[in-house]
Amino acid sequence: MSKSEVTRRGVLKTGAVAGAGLAVPTIFTASSAAAYTNEPTGGTVTLGFNVPQTGPYADEGNDELLAQQLAVEHLNGEGDGGCLNTFTSKALKGNGILGKKVTFVTGDTQTKSDAARASAKSMIEKDGAIMINGGSSSGVAVAVQGLCQDAGVIFMAGLTHANDTTGKDRKANGFRHFFNAYMSGAALAPVLANEMGKDRRAYHLTADYNWGWTQEESIVASTEALGWETVNTVKTPLASTDFSSYIAPVLNSGADVLVLNHYGGNMVNSLTNAIQFGLLDKVVNGKDFKIVVPLYSELMAAGAGENIKGVLGSMNYNWQLQNEGSKQFVKSFGEKYGKPPSNSAQTCYAQTLLYADACERAGTFNPCGVVEALEGFEFDGLGNGKTLYRADDHQCFKDVLVVRGAQNPTNAYDTLEIVEITPVEQVSYAPNHPMFGGDEATLGSCNSGA
Amino acid sequence: MFGLDKKDTTLLLVVATLTILAPFLLNPFPTASGMAQFNAGYPDLMQRFVIFGIFAIGFNILFGLTGYLSFGHAAFLGVGSYAAVWMFKLFTYNVIPAIIMAVIIAGIFSLLIGFISLRRSGIYFSILTLAFAQMSFALAYSVLSNPKFNLTNGETGLQVYADDPQRFHHDGLPDLPHLFGLSMRSTYTMDVGAWSFDFNAGYYLCAAIMLGVFYLAVRIFRSPFGMMLRAVKSNQTRLNYTGLNTRPYTLAAFVISGMYAGLAGGLLAAMDPLAGAERMQWTASGEVVLMTILGGAGTLIGPILGAGFIKYFENIFSKINDNVLHQWFSFMPDGIENFMVFIVHPFVGKGWHLTLGILFMLVVIFLPGGLVDGGQRIGKWLRSRRGQKEDKTSGTTTPAE
Secondary structure, three states: OOOOOOOHHHHHHHHHHHHHHHHHHHHHOOOOOOOOOOOOOOOEEEEEEEEOOOOOOHHHHHHHHHHHHHHHHHHOOOOOOHHHOOOOOOOOOOOOEOOEEEEEEEEEOOOOHHHHHHHHHHHHHOOOOOEEEEOOOHHHHHHHHHHHHHHOOEEEEOOOOOHHHHOOOOOOOEEEOOOOHHHHHHHHHHHHHHHHOOOOEEEEEEEOOHHHHHHHHHHHHHHHHOOOEEEEEEEEOOOOOOOHHHHHHHHHOOOOEEEEEOOHHHHHHHHHHHHHOOHHHOEEOOEEOEEEEEEOOHHHHHHHHHHHEOOEEEEOOOOOOOOHHHHHHHHHHHHHHOOOOOHHHHHHHHHHHHHHHHHHHHOOOOHHHHHHHHOOOEEOOOOOOOEEEOOOOOEEEOOEEEEEEOOOOOOOOOOEEEEEEEOHHHHOOOOOOHHHOHHHOOOOOOOOOO | OOOOOHHHHHHHHHHHHHHHOHHHHOOOOOOOOHHHHHOOOOHHHHHHHHHHHHHHHHHHHHHHHHOOOOOOHHHHHHHHHHHHHHHHHHOOOEHHHHHHHHHHHHHHHHHHHHHHHOOOOHHHHHHHHHHHHHHHHHHHHHHOEEOOEEOOOHHHOEEOOOOOOOOOOOOOOOOOOEEOOEEOOOEEEEEEOOEEEEEEHHHHHHHHHHHHHHHHHHHHHHOHHHHHHHHHHHOHHHHHHOOOOOHHHHHHHHHHHHHHHHHHHHHHHHHOOEEOHHHHOHHHHHHHHHHHHHHOOOOOOHHHHHHHHHHHHHHHHHHOOHHHHHHHHHHOOHHHHHHHHHHHHHHOHHHHHHHHHHHHHHHHHHOOOHHHHHHHHHHHHHHHHHHHHHHHHHOOOOOOO
16 A cells, blocks of 8 residues: 655645746746847937046047037937937937937946947946947047947947048948048148148158058148158157157258147147247248148147147037037037037037937837938038938048137137138048058948847 | 865855856846946956956966066956957957967967066066066057058957958858857846846856866965965075075966966957957056955955956946936935035046045055955954854853964
8 A cells, every 4th residue: 555645735845846947937038039239128218428538538528428418418308409400300309219218328438449348338238228429539439330230239430530430440330420531631632732832841740550540641642642742751659748859850851841640639749849849930941831730629729729820620520610500509518518519529419319310210229220221311400511421331421621720719719710611522532442441341231139 | 176175165166156146146236226337247247357357366376476566467468369369360250269379379478578577576577577568568559550560450459350361260150259159249138027137158158267267276376386486475585595496486477377367368359359459558457466456465366356346346337427326316405416416426437446546545554465354354353253252151262273
């Protein structure tokens, strides 16, 4: 006779264990399969603003952050709506993006590729950001753009001027509103020829890294095309703070123009050194000595103070532009922060609105839909005038500003004056231009992370 | 177990448990709650915790045992990363050959630098290593990245392009670093109620490797070789007078720690296939010194704790911005809210360096032995309290050991 050992307690225990065992798989399958990376499911959508908050470009980064916050406000229908009023696309209603309220997270790129990628990764993996915007250096932009491509989110570049960002390193998920070194060269050359003549001898000092080289290459090419001679090109270490030893040889080289392919603090220091050496007072080859700084920014101009008087350069945007979009943006930015926006602020503001608008028009946050909506998109009303997002390389084509350090600034923000607005036709180039990676450069296909 | 005594076995098991359960331990707050800001259990940061743990363990073998303070260890990390990315570019996205290559190249590189630098000791040694590291950084940042001979791709960082040869790569394999087809990015997310936990393939690979090299470090610490290194630290001159040549020992320690750094660099590249020159900069070298001292130089687990601590601050505190602060203090009246945000603002976001600096000062002043020292003190205090309690109840005294 067998003895049954079934007890009430035993049955309960077994039942509980079996129940838990059955429930486990449902816990594991609970994570729903998303259609693409970080698909927003709740009532909000998260954007990632990745800007340098420490390091040499911290000023630019903080200005970008202000503009991005302003853009989020306008998207959510707070404040005066800013450029939503002037933007030619009317898809945005001021009720967030696709009805979802816009929230954002911020991070510090430290102007280092590694740190920028770590920060962007944490936004994507932890905070569920669906778009990354910002940055103030081309190295960072290229690194983060690559990451976004792999992760399946959209990258809307901030301030990045090297040709490579939309050249040999172009990516399907990455978009650049800012202009580039080639455009600087193409815009500056005619003005230089006009002001200084066609038989100048140029001496280049170049920051020794990727951006410096592409800029030098572009400026040399466009100035030599109009008849200038390049006497010498000298690379200076990025960490230099004293450029006297590089300036002295310029005097004996027989050059009559100095081109400073420097940015940020480098440019402030090298220009200051050049002025201290009295270069601008010299007469070489029977001509007045001139200095050119191909890439200008308001913050650099403020740093260099008196020294930039009369020095020529180029810019993506300047708050003194008098089109409707620009006036509206300067008004919104000025009322909120009490100062006019910089170059870098404007590009980040425009990029954020452009992304939101593309989502609205595509009717989805899916990166592939957004890419399609942005490619070949023509718009106006964001401050730069008529602009085209070219489908071949995701570069914006618009007018480029040639500016000069103001002789008699009336206030602290009035340090630069617009010399010429170079029309877009003059700065356009073929997508397979050799400076942009030639025929080998491809966007690849868009990645939604699914 | 594994040739370790009981105490070390326990330590190893504790470290193993912590690393395996890290996805749970680091995500203690529900995803939707305000405290989720402090969750650190996402793949990228978990990977960084263990990778920099490896880096610091290796550094500790040199600094903790021999007392030689190298200010150039980031160079080996960088070299390892470049070696790994080149393996990706030329051969395959499989991480195994890349990691092996990273260790080998970093070993050769550290042999070279160690051979020269170890001719001096003390501050001169530190300066020499610093000089070498800065040279490597300059080489990587600009000299070796000119368009004609592009080994490092300079400021942008070396990365893999679609038109790279990748000899053994074929369709069907992921276009990202993988382990025999298992992508390092593949993450399984488990949602349990309000919580969500990420289990990432890359993290568990790093964790397994870290446990391996941690075990190796324990064995080195307890070996006669480790004893010899401690002798170098306590009095090298006396050791020389007894007729021993200490150079081979210190050089061996230097190369081993260089290979650890190379391994960390290789893993960094394996998790995210980009090698930036900044990871060779002197600030990166200084960071590993901080990690080791913060955690406790010369202790086994200290460097791992220190690495985790610093990476946590870098990645979590730097992301707290004014908006988040306003959310935290929103329950207060407006004026006080703004005041609180004003007070806290300098210490978070871009001010994370400041907070870290203050904590570092506090640790160095009050806990000279690092976080491990702090843990020991707490342990001792608890034990003595328990002892006192028992004293009161039982009335007997336990004899001193």
